[in-house]
Amino acid sequence: MVALYLAGPDVFLPHAQAVGAAKKELCAAHGHAGLFPLDSDLPVASGAGVATLIYRANIAMIHKSAAVVANLTPFRGPSADAGTVFEIGYALALGKPVFAYANVAADYRARVIDSHGPLVATAAGEWACDGMAVENFGLHDNLMIAESIAGQGWEMIVHAAPAEAIFTDLQAFEACLKQVSAHFRA
Template identity: 40%
Template sequence: MKKIYIAGPDVFEKDSIERGKKLVEICGKYGFEGLYPLDNVVDFSQEKHKIARDIYEANVTMIQKADIVIANLNTFRGKEADSGTVWECGYASGLGKEVYGYMDTKSNYIQNFGDDEKFAREGYYVDSKERMIEDFDHPINLMIACSVKKIIAGEFEDVLKAIA
């Protein structure tokens, strides 16, 4: 049975444990074993940096055990995907794992910016600090878009349907 590492900012939600259980259950429905980061056992009575290191090492080990990574790439705390999730995708891709992402929409990344947040220049757009906004017709930064096998417009289960 192939193992799927479930990446995404879902771990920060109030109902993160329940979400994880549901995602793992959905994996089982499609014949996969789901690996959810919050299933790792970490001693939270330690010093904060030690807790952080233990979480990091446990997640790295879980990614190494996985055959596939499915990542929630929806925007989180801004216009980009969660930075931890992005790192997990890059690490998994570097290990040669199959990496898939899902997003609510596959619209062009530049559409994350409102009319009052992007400014047209000669053939490109910039943000309010005059930094160029990439426009490669991907829904996310090109480094993620080009490193994942596929980005699905939809939910976690939509990815499982596509790969099962």
């Protein structure tokens, strides 16, 4: 049994607790223990603010986990949720394996075109309407994200979920759990 920190913007869903419960059930079905960010009991008596307590609780859960399964589905822009991306960087530096999935198939460049309009191509590269270069490596997100997953020896799971289900479809999440099992069995 592997303790898995379940990172992702799932916590922002109206039915976040139900999605967390469904993810934890799938973890259990694969013989693992899922830790969902909303699991933590925040100490009410502390003088610190709620945001500080959530931060500390999430960091403590990452330390307690043997690995992370991250939902890198694009969130409010062409990249993954900032909190999730922070957490995968943090976990990797601790030497914990990170498994990741996204429920949108288009690559980063295609998503910038979708959100920002056509790119301008010059000899020096391709530029979005914000005047900044657009990475064109065929990767799913900023290269630091995509390469951090691939650099461990497995690929991020990219799945084209129906538009209305990109934050609830758990098929790619379950594929990550199979990667987890294979990794820890090896």
